[in-house]
Amino acid sequence: MAPPWLDVLDETIGACVTHRRPDLEARLREKRAQQMDPKLRVLVIGETKQGKSQLVNALINAPVCAVGDDVTTTVPTFVQHSETPSAALVRNASSRSKIMNAPTERVAVPIEQVTKQVSTTHSGELVRAEIGIPRALLTSGLVLIDTPGVGDTRSAHTASTFATMMQADAVLMVSDATGELTATELALLKQIMSACPNVTVVVTKIDLVPHWRTVVERNRSHLARAGIPAKLLPVSATLRLRAAKTNDQVLNTESGFPELLACLQRDIVASADLLARRAVSVVASSAISQLVTPLREELTAHDSRQTEATISTLQEAQRRVDExxxxxxxxxxxxxxxxxxxxxxxxxxxxxxxxxxxxxxxxxxxxxxxxxxxxxxxxxxxxxxxxxxxxxxxxxxxxxxxxxxxxxxxxxxxxxxxxxxxxxxxxxxDPVGKLEKPKIEPFTITQKLFTGLRGSYGGVLMFGLVTSLAGMPLINVVSLGAGALFGGKTIKDEADTRLKRRQAAAKxxxxxxxxxxxxxxxxxxxxxxxxxxxxxxxxxxxxxxxxxxxxxxxxxxxxxxxxxxxxxxxxxxxxxxRELDKLVTLYKRVQALGGTAAMELSA
Amino acid sequence: MTLDHAVWSMLQEALAIYRDSPRASSWLRSHAERFTEPVRVAVAGVQGIGKSTAVNALIGDAFSPLPEFTWYRNGSTAAAQVVCGPRASEVPVTRRGSRVTVDIGQWDKIDRVVVDWPSRSLRDVVLIDTPASATPEQIFGDADAVLYLMRHLRDNDLQFLRSAHDHPIARVAAVNTVGVLARADEIGGGRIDALSSAKQISRRLRRDVQVQPLCQNVVQLAGLIAVAARTLREDEFVALRALASLGREELEDYLLSADRFVGPSFPVDLEASARQGLLDRFGLFGVRLCCALIRQGFDTTVKLTGQLVQRSGLGELRDSIAIHFVERREVLKARTALLGLDVVLRMEPRPAAFRLMADLERAVASAHDFRELRLVAALQGGRTKLPTELEAEAMRLIGAEGTTSLARLGFDYDAPADEQREVLLDALARWQGQASDPHLAHDHRRAAQIVVRSCEGMLTHLG
Structure with a gap:
């Protein structure tokens, strides 16, 4: 079904054509193309082990994101609509030693194996996973993005994650019912709110916690105290997945997911529709006012029948163009x-x-x-x-x-x-390549021995010659002692030099x-x-x-x-x-679309 | 002179030097007192992680949590007092059902609540339950050792643990923290195998390069189950057995969620309030686990309790406390006393104390116990490298796995003295060889010398 704003937009485009304004027409057409293909990015974020991946899985009823008892998700997973189920891993083409504009390659994998591949592939190589799956929820252009937990010590925090966050249309913040929202979570929420105001807090794992209602209540008051106007929904992914398996409607209702889905549809998809309507309304009304201006001027010119006034209007128009x-x-x-x-x-x-x-x-x-x-x-x-x-x-x-x-x-x-x-x-x-480890040369025993011998040689010879004047043989206690001293010093010097070299290499x-x-x-x-x-x-x-x-x-x-x-x-x-009347009606419809009270059309 | 004697005499000397300064001498006196007490173990962690539950599990009684520092120490009778500066006033302790409540009443400011409680578990330790708002400085100032509760390793946890090692003396003896993976029963959404998963995760954390230098060990704990097991009542057991009498499939639907478990329709004749009580005490996972265990044949109170205690990880936690804290009591106490002494010497330096300062530096630098600990840290952190098989033996001999001679020599049974001596002499000879082998790297030989010294110490003890 075509959304209502499309008709109005098309009519406005038609009006532009009748009034010979190709420039306005092109602009409106561009806007139309933009609004026809919306991608709504819904980011699922939260601290580690709160059930983010399981939430995405339960939303679309398919195990596409890896879930596990220990930290599992290390790269973002994009889940979007496609006619047939498909999956792909995006990773750096050559994992090491490339730096500039690292080309990424997409590798298609069977959808059953994607979770295994994601958890086994070394995280340094993998950039993200992309899943396509036919679901009614996703047809409106929704893209669910499962992210690695915030605050985990192992996942790579890259600048691209941040960039993704800045571009999200809506955010599902996940926090489980086993604990209230912590100070760090509230800080994270505030940070997100500044980038994307459309945030819903999802309280997961309510099946496990007897007093989840108290937790939800307290979370609400935490949010209110922090001044965060986010909605809060309790859900249980376990119940939802089981309900899907046994086709149990009652259980599905208990899981809280119908409400979450409705919220996604109503707020996020619908708010996208509202945004589209507002955008269309603004563009269309500005186009119509521009069409109306010359008509008005013509009419006033006729009405007054005062040539002089008309001429002054003409001059005024000219002056304004120059200005x-x-x-x-x-x-x-x-x-x-x-x-x-x-x-x-x-x-x-x-x-x-x-x-x-x-x-x-x-x-x-x-x-x-x-x-x-x-x-x-x-x-x-x-x-x-x-x-x-x-x-x-x-x-x-x-x-x-x-x-x-x-x-x-x-x-x-x-x-x-x-x-x-x-x-x-x-x-x-895109992330920059990995830091190359400098070559670290160990100072092995044999090398030390050799260096020591080399150093001691001079000592033995020097002192041996001196003492030989006193009638002692070349190799004697004194010369050997001197040799040992010299050797030791050479080893120490060499070790220092090597350390210096290593430090220089690292720098x-x-x-x-x-x-x-x-x-x-x-x-x-x-x-x-x-x-x-x-x-x-x-x-x-x-x-x-x-x-x-x-x-x-x-x-x-x-x-x-x-x-x-x-x-x-x-x-x-x-x-x-007649034309003017038509345009005024159209303008009223456009204004109604934007949800604002119909304003007086001013020339 | 052993470390504790040396530290004790240093404390006495300091008391003599600072007898004219009331502040310093009261500080020193409190440290001297503390030196002879059992090890103080604080339980720390973020809000709602289960600190009080862990304390209850260790004591074996269900105390209602208080929002203050609460000290639990061994006493002949149950008593409690609120300490507030120099004043201490008695408050009543009451038991209602399985729950013990300390009624502290209304106070403006409380330093701590001290509970005397007759319990075998408190014989060698004083347990300190900390409020979530406590700073690391407060916690490490009061306690000789810390159990740090965390759910998964996050940046905040690392920050907390690192802040414990800021002081130079603390750094040379980083021996006072055991990490606890708390709420192990909630891992993986409370699946029936959650506890074995938790075991694997704590094993991974134990080997993590970031955790190793900060925690001596990481163990998992399902606190709720541990408390329930140690305070299991007959009526609860009857209720659980009634639940388990139903088939697994029949019960499965009702164990899906907490809401379903306490819902109005239920196949077993059990009051909703009784079910709510079970849920509060065991958690949903606990109920699932108990039913599974009873069906497997652990169908008496004793058998069930044994299984629950073992599976909850309480046993391992107690072992960890015994090996890392109680056995190392002398070192931990010496460490605390040296830290305390250092504060006085820095705050009020005076000429008479210069020699004491030097003594303190010497004790920190040369005490063999500290050397052992430094070597443990160096081996764990990879600063000192030994071949793999030697490293394992060295770690054992210098007491990383326990400081009794049996643990050091790797006996898992109570071996007689001559058998121990035989093994010890063998090890001693091998390590003496390592210590004097000129082909080996310098730090290798240094490490071997420390191991030799540990072996010699054991030899004198074996007689």
Whole structure:
């Protein structure tokens, strides 16, 4: 069934065609294509072992996400609609030694084996798993994303997880009924709320806990106290899966899933519909007002029959076109300047952050021996780089919004749809390759022996010669003692040199890795910046063009009004009035679509 | 001179030096008192993890949890007092059914509640139940050793454990923490094999490189079941047996969820309130487990209790406390006393105490017990490397698996002294060889020297 907004949008497009406004028509068609293929990302997040994967499994009634007693999910799993069940693993093509723009490969696997493959494949190689499954729930474009637990010490926290979170349309936060919401969970919720306000807290495992109702109540008050307006739903995946097996409707109701599904349908899918309607309503009403303006002007021109006034209107229109051209230059300058500033600031910030990390690395390896504890160091470096990247990226997005606002302020007129919706590129931030372990040469016994002998040789000879003057043989107690001393010293020196060499190698490896990271990430950031700039420019340029076209059309019709003779005038006037009535009705429908009270149509 | 003698004489000396400072001397006196007490074991963890349940399981009685630091120590009669600064006032202890309640009344500020309780389990330890709001400093300040309860290893848990090892003296003897994987019965949604899963997870955590240097051991505990087993009542057992008399398939639907179990329609003649009581005491998993066990033939109270205690992990937890805390009492006490002494010497430095400071440094650096512990940590953390088979033997000999001579020599039965001596002399000779072999790496030989010293110590004890 076509949604109601589609008819209205199509009619508006038709009106644009009749009024010969191809620019408006193209814009509306673009919007239409955008709204026809919605992808709704629903992120399932929470701390470890709360039952996130089991929740996804129970939602779609199929064991597609790996569940286990110990920490199981280490990579995100995307579950979406497809006609036939299918599964694929996305992983880095060559697991090691590649750094820049690591190409990822998709490997199709049988859907029965995907959970096993996910849990057995080494997590460093795997980026994500993708599942396609025919389910009524998913047909509306819903994508369920199962994520590794937050706060787990083993899963890779990558910047891409963060990026996914920023782009989610809705979030299911999972917390089990065996405990109330903790301070960390509340902090996480707050963080999510700032990125995506559509959050539902799902309390799982209610089958296991006798007093789950108390827990739910207390969670509600925790949320209220923290000022988080999230809905809270208790469910039990165990009951739901069993109900599906035995086809038991009562049990299914007890599991709480019908309510969760209804909530998903009603709130998330429906809110997506509402969002679509609002977006369509804003675009369509702005298009219609532009169509109406020239008609109105023509009518007033006829009504007043005052040629002088008409001429002054004409002049006014001309003046406004000129004004628009002049001011166009201003907003373009603002956009260019601000974006250039932004990119250089963000890059400087990133450089500053990586430099701080590098300085810390240098300090560490001035004393520490990289032969010990390299894994911990690797983890530390990875964590710090990720943190730098995410903070930096969040900053970029914040500033981008700010730039959009500033440009909008410098735009000649104000309109409802002046601020662009999303300026973010789709896929950002692939993970950087692994840190290469520097070559660590052990100082073996034989090497030590050899080095010692080499060192002792000089000592024996030197002192042997001296003592031989005193009539002793070349090899004697003194020369041997000296030899041993020299040998010992050489071994110690050699060990020190090796340690120095190891430290230098470790520093170089870390430096290289951070450089690679910086190269890759600054490229990403710059690309994102350029993408943002381009979409902002396109957005505002289209707005400006439309404005200009509307003004020109007014000018033209005013000119026509001056030139036309009386009889033609009569007819045109009738036509114009009819057209205007049609447009006004359409406008009212558009306004009703957006759910706002029908506003007076102003010219 | 053994470590505890050395520390004791240092404490006495400090008392003499600081007798004119009331603050320092009261601090030192409390430490001297503490030195002769049993080991204080605090049970710590986040809100609602089951700290009080774990304490109850260890004591064997169901105390109602209090929102304060609660100390449980052995006493001839049941008594309780609220300690608040220098004052202590008696409060009543009452038993209602299987539940014991300490009525602390209304207070503005309470330092701790001290409960004297006649129990065999409290003979060698003082258990401290901590409130969830307690900071690591408070917990490690009061206790000689800590049981840290966690559900799965999260970043927060690691942070807590690391904060215990900030002090330099604490770091040389990182011996006072055992991790407990709490609420083991809730793993995997309370499946019937949850406890064996929990066992595997705790085994993995025990080998985890991040956990090893922080915890001496990780064990699992299903606290609810352990408490229920130790305080099982006859009426509960009858009810459970009535449940188990029903077939597995018939009962399965009613054991699906807690709501179903207490619902109005139920195939067995059991009051809803009785079922609710069972659920509160055992948890849903506990009821499932009990039914399965009774069907398997553990159909007397004694047999059932034995099985439940064993499966809940309480046995392993008690063993861990015995091996890691009670047997190491001297070291733990010395460690606490040295930490306390260090505070005084730093806060109020004075010329007369310089020699004491040097003594303290020497004790920390050279006491053989600490050396053993440092070697255990070094071997576990991979800072010192020994060949695999030697490493296992070294760990055993220096007391990583228990400090009695039987545990050190790897006997699993009570071997007579000459048999022990034979094995010991054999080990001693082997390790002396390692210690003097010039081909071996320096740290290898150092490790061997420490093992030799441990063997020699055992030899003098065996006589």
């Amino acid at each position: 628009l051209r002049r001011r166009s230059a201003r907003w373009q300058n603002v956009l260019n300047d601000e974006m250039a500033d932004l990119i250089s600031d963000v890059e400087y910030d990133l450089r500053d952050r990586t430099r701080k990390i590098l300085r810390e690395v240098d300090r560490t390896f001035d004393d520490a021996d990289p032969a010990h504890g390299w894994e911990q160091f690797e983890q530390w470096l990875e964590d710090n780089l990720n943190e730098a990247a995410t903070t930096n990226f969040a900053w970029l997005m914040e500033r981008a919004d700010w730039v959009a606002e500033k440009v909008a302020k410098n735009f000649p007129v104000y309109r409802e749809d002046i601020l662009p919706g999303s300026v973010l590129p789709e896929d950002l931030l 170089a490896a870390a430096q290289k890795h951070v450089d690679d990271f910086f190269m890759k990430f600054s490229k990403d950031i710059r690309d994102a910046g350029r993408h943002i700039q381009r979409s902002l420019r396109n957005h505002f340029a289209t707005l400006a063009e439309e404005l200009q076209e509307t003004l020109l059309e007014s000018a033209r019709s005013a000119k026509r009004a001056v030139q036309d003779d009386a009889s033609q005038r009569e007819q045109r006037q009738r036509e114009a009035r």
